[in-house]
Amino acid sequence: MNEQPRTLYWVFLGFVGLVISLYVLFPVFWLFLASFKTQAELAQLPISFWPESPTLDAYKALFSPTHQKGQLLDWPQLIGNSFFIAISSTVIVLVFGTLAGYAFARLNFPGRDLILGGLLISRMFQGAALLLPTYRLMSMIGLQDSLIGLVLLYSAFGLPFATWIIASSLREIPKELEESAMIDGASRLQSMVMVVLPLATPALITASMWHFVGAWSEFAFASILLESNDNKTVTIGLASFVELFTLEFQYVGAAATIVALPIMLVFFFGQRYFTRGLLAGAVKG
Amino acid sequence: MGSVALRNIRKSYGAVEVLHGIDLDIKEGEFTVLVGPSGCGKSTLLRSIAGLETISGGDIAIDDRVINALVPKERDIAMVFQNYALYPHMTVAKNMGFSLRLAKEPQAEIDRKVRAAAEILDLTALLDRYPRQLSGGQRQRVAMGRAIVRDPKVFLFDEPLSNLDAKLRVQMRSEIKELHQRLKTTTIYVTHDQIEAMTMADKIVVMRGGHVEQIGTPLELYDSPASVFVAGFIGSPSMNFIPAHATGTTLETETGMPLGETPAPLGHNQQVIAGFRPEDIRLSDTGIPAKVALIEPTGAETQLTLRTDEASVIMTTRERVTQTPGGLVHFSVTPGKLHAFDAETELTLAGARQ
Structure with a gap:
């Protein structure tokens, strides 16, 4: 009898959940994408969403002992x-x-x-x-x-x-x-x-x-x-x-x-x- | 197999004493049922025998060895709990073999004993299942299997059937009795259900308020109850009770209606409580007049509620009932079936024997 209102209710809830998730997760995802970009790409305008040429340089740098980027932490x-x-x-x-x-x-x-x-x-x-x-x-x-x-x-x-x-x-x-x-x-x-x-x-x-x-x-x-x-x-x-x-x-x-x-x-x-x-x-x- | 002796068992929780000196002897191989209303101390007594409660006084002995100070595992007993208490994270086989595993028996021996017990209880097909995958009756059987595997001196059952539906309860009742006849292990069984007590027990212990009210075989209790309490507790529907007094050798109701011959010599005008069972009532042309208040056929027999000026009386009859509600009847008590209890102490003054 009230099948339809129920369905609508769940659709609405799902939508709200999605919005909240996007709001919360987007910065995280953005940071995650940034880790595959180069310094130059990050500085350029307009900002690109997906890395143009994904690279693991940042990760390699963090784990290379010779890496000296002004930071001393190992x-x-x-x-x-x-x-x-x-x-x-x-x-x-x-x-x-x-x-x-x-x-x-x-x-x-x-x-x-x-x-x-x-x-x-x-x-x-x-x-x-x-x-x-x-x-x-x-x-x-x-x-x-x-x-x-x-x-x-x-x-x-x-x-x-x-x-x-x-x-x-x-x-x-x-x-x-x-x-x-x-x-x-x-x-x-x-x-x-x-x-x-x-x-x-x-x-x-x-x-x-x-x-x-x-x-x-x-x-x-x-x-x-x-x-x-x-x-x-x-x-x-x-x-x-x-x-x-x-x-x-x-x-x-x-x-x-x-x-x-x-x-x-x-x-x-x-x-x-x-x-x-x-x-x-x-x-x- | 073992005999159990309880001597003056007392148990207190703080200032409250719940068992007031229980004495009980259970012979080897006997099926003893502790029965009584809730709060009578029957479960506490059982748990004391198991070692799950410490007693405040008295001695518990199994095979003449006093076990008061022993922890449960040293008492050589097995217990089946009301809610089965199966280990949910173990399969049926593991559940049944758990005690043997703790006793460090070799795996082959554990398997053999578990298989043998499963065979007896018809659980072989379920050995690899988990408790959550079993029905109530199956869980009940696993709980029994766990007890059997141990081959203990005494089995303890704490209201093991009260979580089952009526039909299954009757079936499991027979199974437990059959199992006992087969294994002949001394068994102490707690229930609040007098029918379970009657059908299963070699010996019934009726308890009330932390005291033993009466000990006897089912038919002894039924035929010669020691008190109004036992008389009312054993048997369904319950015994009828009417205040009465003795006039010569006749027991009369307060209004002077004759109930029958006094079951024992009584003083003139001595006040008593007369008791008679529903099946010991006959409808007759003479006798006590009453109105038929209710007719409840159950098939095999019919239960009638009769209302006299003084009391309501339940009778059961195997004959087909032709009366109608509201009709007037006369009833009398079958000769020799009358009980008399002291009006003050409610203890028996003697009564029907056979």
């Missing part, structure tokens, strides 16, 4: 640093977030709900307000300009939220599954590792993705804490282009593309876990 080093920080802190957050999340979901201890709520409150502080105190603190304990220091810092920032996500998802897993496992002969640790965690995979992946992306793209704390070039991260590298006298957009484009790549890959491979209804069939229904 991109392979930056990428390595960023990977080290993002992966290490993700592992830390995942391990401790899982243990803490399990405790919040399954064990009874005084003040449990209060603490769990408190974890969320810690998310409400603006990071910027913590910049100075954090810098002071890290200098005092000798962890400024240190990758390890940044790993610990990001882990501390990421842990509350990861714990919260994981705890909420573990609460959804029927207790009987664990009880059943214990009767089948599992210890608490075994029941957690063999029964609970496989079922919590979507939450674990979501928490990891969330944290990895955040740590990979964090700029403010990295920029005040890391001083030596050997220690800098990709976000600092990106920002450094702007400080140059000549803004060479093809390098910015190439670097931005490289920086975006891990994030895109993470979402590409992680996405399917979001929707997988692993719990179906566990209990009645």
Whole structure:
């Protein structure tokens, strides 16, 4: 009866979605295209949309050690640093977030709900307000300009939220599954590792993705804490282009593309876990 | 196989005691059903035997070995949960073999035992499926298979059929009973459904408010209930209860209608609760007058609701009913089928035996 209005509704929604996507993605795509252009092409008028003669020069330049474009940063080093920080802190957050999340979901201890709520409150502080105190603190304990220091810092920032996500998802897993496992002969640790965690995979992946992306793209704390070039991260590298006298957009484009790549890959491979209804069939229904 | 002995089991949650000293002996190979209304403590008792709850007092022994302090896996029990609790990320075969895998049995042995159990439960074709691909009844069977594979001393069932539809429930009921007759493993089965209790049990334990109300075979409970509660709980439709008093050797209703001979010697004018089952009522020319309020045929038998001046009485009859609603009838209780309970304590003063 109202088939047609419904269809129109979806067409309208699709159109709005398309407009928003274009609005958001166009600059990204523009930068991506710029990375294949030459300096001359970028400077010419009228501006060309597609690269006239696509070239990988910008990428080659970023990865060639002899490259001296006024910038001193070594991109392979930056990428390595960023990977080290993002992966290490993700592992830390995942391990401790899982243990803490399990405790919040399954064990009874005084003040449990209060603490769990408190974890969320810690998310409400603006990071910027913590910049100075954090810098002071890290200098005092000798962890400024240190990758390890940044790993610990990001882990501390990421842990509350990861714990919260994981705890909420573990609460959804029927207790009987664990009880059943214990009767089948599992210890608490075994029941957690063999029964609970496989079922919590979507939450674990979501928490990891969330944290990895955040740590990979964090700029403010990295920029005040890391001083030596050997220690800098990709976000600092990106920002450094702007400080140059000549803004060479093809390098910015190439670097931005490289920086975006891990994030895109993470979402590409992680996405399917979001929707997988692993719990179906566990209990009645 | 194992015998189970419970001695003065108590369980408290904080200041609230939910089990008030339960004593129970279960013989090797016996099928015991714990039955009672929700909140009576039957599930808590079962979970205490499983080791999923710690008891606050008393002793639980399997084969004369006290297991109070043992964790579930050391008790040599298997449990089937109400919601099956199948591991959703494992196939049927993996689900069934999980306990053996934890016990580090060789894979070949696990496969053999799983196959054997699957054979018994008609699950062979489903071994590679995941729980989400199974119907309710199949999931139920996998849960049982997981218990069988272990070959434990005691099977524990916690309301295993309550998630199934009525027809499947009846079918699974028979399957579980048949399985028990085949394996002869000591079984403790919790349900709130008295029909399940009656049809399956060797021994029924009726529980109420954290106490054991009565223990007996299904027919013992049916024929000689120890209290108004058991009398009303076992049997469907429920036993009829009418306030009455003794006049000589006759039990009369408050308005002086004779119900029948007192089932036990009673003091003159002693106040009692008279009880009689719906199938122990006959329509007759004399007897207590009543109005037919409702006629509910179920096919094999017909249920009539009769309304006297004092009470509503349910009767069932296998005969075809010629009465019409609103019609006047007289009924009497089959001689020897009358129960009498103390009006204060609601405990039996004796009653029908056979």
